[in-house]
Amino acid sequence: MNNEQRLAPVTGQPMNRVDGALKVCGRATYAAEFALPRMAHAVLLTSTIPAGRITRMDSQAARGAPGVLAVLTPFNAPRLPQHGKAAVEPPSGRMLSLLQDDSVAYNGQPIGVVIAQTLEQATAAAQLMEVAYAASAARLDFEQAKQTAYPPEKVNGQPPDSRRGDLAAGMREGAATLHARYTTPIEYHNPMEPHATIAAWNGGQLTVYDSTQYVSGVKKSMAKTLGIDASQVTVVCPFVGGGFGSKGSMWSHVVLAALAAREVGRPVKLVLQRPQMFAMVGHRPRTQQQLALGALADGQLTALEHDVVADTSFLENWIEPSALSTRMLYACPNLATSHRLARLNIGTPTFARAPGEASGSFALECALDELAQRLKLDPLELRLRNHAERDASKDKPFSSKSLRQCYQLGAQRFGWAQRPAEPGSVSDGRWRVGMGMATATYPANRSKAAAQVTLLPSGLAIVQSGSQDLGTGTYTVMTQVAADALGLRPERIRFELGDSRLPPAPVSGGSQSVASVAPAVQAACFAARAQLVALAVADKASPLHGQPPEQIDTVQGRLQLRQQPERGETVDALLKRHGQPVTARADSEPGKERETYSMHSFGAVFAEVRVDADLGVIRLHRLSGAYAVGKLLNAKTAHSQLMGGLVWGASMALFEHGQRDERNGRIVNANLGEYHVPVNADIGSIDIAFVDEDDPHVNPLGAKGIGEIGITGVAAAIGNAVFNATGKRIRDLPITLDKLI
Numbered sequence: 001m002n003n004e005q006r007l008a009p010v011t012g013q014p015m016n017r018v019d020g021a022l023k024v025c026g027r028a029t030y031a032a033e034f035a036l037p038r039m040a041h042a043v044l045l046t047s048t049i050p051a052g053r054i055t056r057m058d059s060q061a062a063r064g065a066p067g068v069l070a071v072l073t074p075f076n077a078p079r080l081p082q083h084g085k086a087a088v089e090p091p092s093g094r095m096l097s098l099l100q101d102d103s104v105a106y107n108g109q110p111i112g113v114v115i116a117q118t119l120e121q122a123t124a125a126a127q128l129m130e131v132a133y134a135a136s137a138a139r140l141d142f143e144q145a146k147q148t149a150y151p152p153e154k155v156n157g158q159p160p161d162s163r164r165g166d167l168a169a170g171m172r173e174g175a176a177t178l179h180a181r182y183t184t185p186i187e188y189h190n191p192m193e194p195h196a197t198i199a200a201w202n203g204g205q206l207t208v209y210d211s212t213q214y215v216s217g218v219k220k221s222m223a224k225t226l227g228i229d230a231s232q233v234t235v236v237c238p239f240v241g242g243g244f245g246s247k248g249s250m251w252s253h254v255v256l257a258a259l260a261a262r263e264v265g266r267p268v269k270l271v272l273q274r275p276q277m278f279a280m281v282g283h284r285p286r287t288q289q290q291l292a293l294g295a296l297a298d299g300q301l302t303a304l305e306h307d308v309v310a311d312t313s314f315l316e317n318w319i320e321p322s323a324l325s326t327r328m329l330y331a332c333p334n335l336a337t338s339h340r341l342a343r344l345n346i347g348t349p350t351f352a353r354a355p356g357e358a359s360g361s362f363a364l365e366c367a368l369d370e371l372a373q374r375l376k377l378d379p380l381e382l383r384l385r386n387h388a389e390r391d392a393s394k395d396k397p398f399s400s401k402s403l404r405q406c407y408q409l410g411a412q413r414f415g416w417a418q419r420p421a422e423p424g425s426v427s428d429g430r431w432r433v434g435m436g437m438a439t440a441t442y443p444a445n446r447s448k449a450a451a452q453v454t455l456l457p458s459g460l461a462i463v464q465s466g467s468q469d470l471g472t473g474t475y476t477v478m479t480q481v482a483a484d485a486l487g488l489r490p491e492r493i494r495f496e497l498g499d500s501r502l503p504p505a506p507v508s509g510g511s512q513s514v515a516s517v518a519p520a521v522q523a524a525c526f527a528a529r530a531q532l533v534a535l536a537v538a539d540k541a542s543p544l545h546g547q548p549p550e551q552i553d554t555v556q557g558r559l560q561l562r563q564q565p566e567r568g569e570t571v572d573a574l575l576k577r578h579g580q581p582v583t584a585r586a587d588s589e590p591g592k593e594r595e596t597y598s599m600h601s602f603g604a605v606f607a608e609v610r611v612d613a614d615l616g617v618i619r620l621h622r623l624s625g626a627y628a629v630g631k632l633l634n635a636k637t638a639h640s641q642l643m644g645g646l647v648w649g650a651s652m653a654l655f656e657h658g659q660r661d662e663r664n665g666r667i668v669n670a671n672l673g674e675y676h677v678p679v680n681a682d683i684g685s686i687d688i689a690f691v692d693e694d695d696p697h698v699n700p701l702g703a704k705g706i707g708e709i710g711i712t713g714v715a716a717a718i719g720n721a722v723f724n725a726t727g728k729r730i731r732d733l734p735i736t737l738d739k740l741i
């Protein structure tokens with residue numbers, strides 16, 4: 001091995017997942033798989049009306065059933081401080097249903113818990129519960145709720161409305177204008193692993209094994225809700241089988257598991273049944289988005305208006321921020337956006353992969369395609385002519401923006417030049433062929449995070465941060481970052497996460513884990529390495545004794561003089577003589593650069609579809625995405641992340657639709673048989689490419705998050721391709737054959 005190869009960093013390489021073998025061998029322990037002695041099982045009872053009060057719950061039969069240990073209802077559940085609302089802190093501290101009163105705000109709301117020795121016994125006993133209600137008039141009609149739509153207080157910390165320039169004048173100036181309404185239905189996250197919690201009390205100490213995107217968030221929310229000290233709560237979550245935002249907040253079942261465990265004096269496991277995943281743990285809200293665009297004959301935008309109405313519950317004002325990215329995505333002097341809430345008797349919506357950007361980009365990017373059609377301009381050319389050099393919404397430069405390169409690379413790989421100029425003009429047998437494209441974007445977020453390193457005399461480096469791995473590769477990329485920062489091989493690193501006792505890290509949401517946690521990991525490792533160097537320099541037995549510390553490198557587990565690499569010793573030898581562990585901790589947080597720059601990832605997504613000329617059957621033939629997301633920490637997991645995002649975007653375009661029974665507010669397709677998600681055969685081929693991007697401002701590693709950008713723009717690219725194939729514009733997701741024939 002030559003010296004250059006030896007020095008090549010591990011970070012960026014397509015390293016296999018360090019937890020891959022554990023997972024394929026079934027040895028990765030997910031929340032519901034922790035086997036605790038004497039564990040009891042809980043089953044949730046949920047409301048069967050959308051609004052009203054519970055007048056009576058008869059639990060006599062259930063209590064007498066075999067194995068039953070306890071039944072909690074609003075009539076006997078322990079009272080919590082502030083009626084269980086002590087941790088309510090929108091948008092992430094949710095208004096929960098903790099059996100503190102008899103009110104029902106949606107169908108499927110938790111109203112009781114049956115706890116038994118076995119899951120079967122709890123399930124059977126739950127069937128014996130009798131519930132009587134005094135139903136009240138429920139609001140279930142979106143159109144009606146829209147009549148009294150109201151603005152949320154904030155939209156991701158921003159005002160719900162924005163305005164710049166003179167919109168009316170901009171519309172008058174336009175040689176072409178477009179007014180169109182786009183809608184997206186309720187969508188559900190449906191991670192493979194359902195929400196699951198095991199709660200175990202040991203005296204006043206509570207340990208929660210929970211499938212969550214935020215161990216320290218659950219710890220804080222749980223402690224506040226129960227009225228105990230945060231030091232009394234430990235949250236453990238080494239693996240998550242998908243979250244997508246639904247596990248970013250602590251929901252009712254987590255606290256109910258803790259209450260149940262306290263009630264029966266045993267650990268209690270509570271796993272949501274798949275149908276229970278369709279009401280009480282959030283959804284992407286239904287949106288109606290009104291777009292108005294004006295442009296000069298050359299395509300230059302003169303006006304852009306984006307008004308959003310989204311559903312929310314009677315419990316919270318949770319808003320899907322669909323028009324936020326519209327404020328900055330294109331150069332347009334006259335622009336207005338608004339967000340409004342339509343309140344219904346449904347469960348509270350929540351963060352769903354690219355909340356806002358996923359739904360908002362469907363509307364905006366379809367509208368641009370429609371405008372391009374009117375102007376007889378190539379849709380990609382229209383976007384280039386409106387490329388935003390600055391973020392006009394914040395009046396700041398971008399820390400980096402390589403969108404032009406994404407358009408170019410994506411178009412070239414996809415073969416955009418082959419796009420039929422006339423809609424419906426190209427056929428392949430009975431199939432009409434169409435191509436469409438859209439812009440992808442997501443903010444490059446970063447939050448405060450901490451990490452610590454312990455170098456053991458045995459030669460193992462234990463690197464820890466209380467982050468989470470949603471299945472996306474946190475374990476792996478942090479191992480890579482630590483290996484490079486310590487100058488050790490990745491096999492020498494053991495990265496630990498998913499435990500609230502570790503140094504705190506932010507929610508694994510907002511695509512920010514890499515950008516937040518990696519700098520802390522790197523800083524802690526640099527600090528540990530500096531300690532190693534100091535030890536060597538001070539140690540008379542070291543060949544590096546008395547050498548200048550800044551001249552000493554750590555390369556592949558060896559400390560050596562930069563100018564004289566043969567002079568040095570292994571980290572192992574040094575630690576062995578030292579005889580005790582070397583530890584370092586670092587805290588890392590964003591600084592002033594966030595005030596100076598606007599930080600976003602960008603991309604371009606291209607789709608080719610085939611539509612059956614007679615039957616309207618749509619086949620997604622291929623998807624191509626080109627992304628500029630700063631430095632990649634792992635080319636393989638990054639590819640997988642974006643592939644997952646593109647697949648979900650295709651799913652949003654063609655399949656997903658949470659359907660409510662308008663009479664009772666129940667989700668009628670609350671199962672994976674009828675809530676359609678794609679299978680491999682639905683997806684066609686996927687091509688993903690990256691534009692090299694150097695961003696010195698986002699964080700010390702220059703990495704932008706990639707968890708969410710992959711889903712953005714996809715539904716629009718597919719919708720635009722369907723238009724190109726058929727000449728039919730479908731503005732309501734999902735795009736299904738009935739809308740085409």
Ligand code: MOS
Pocket residue numbers: 213243244245246248351352353354355508509510511708
């Ligand atoms: Mo993501 S929707 O911020 O978990």
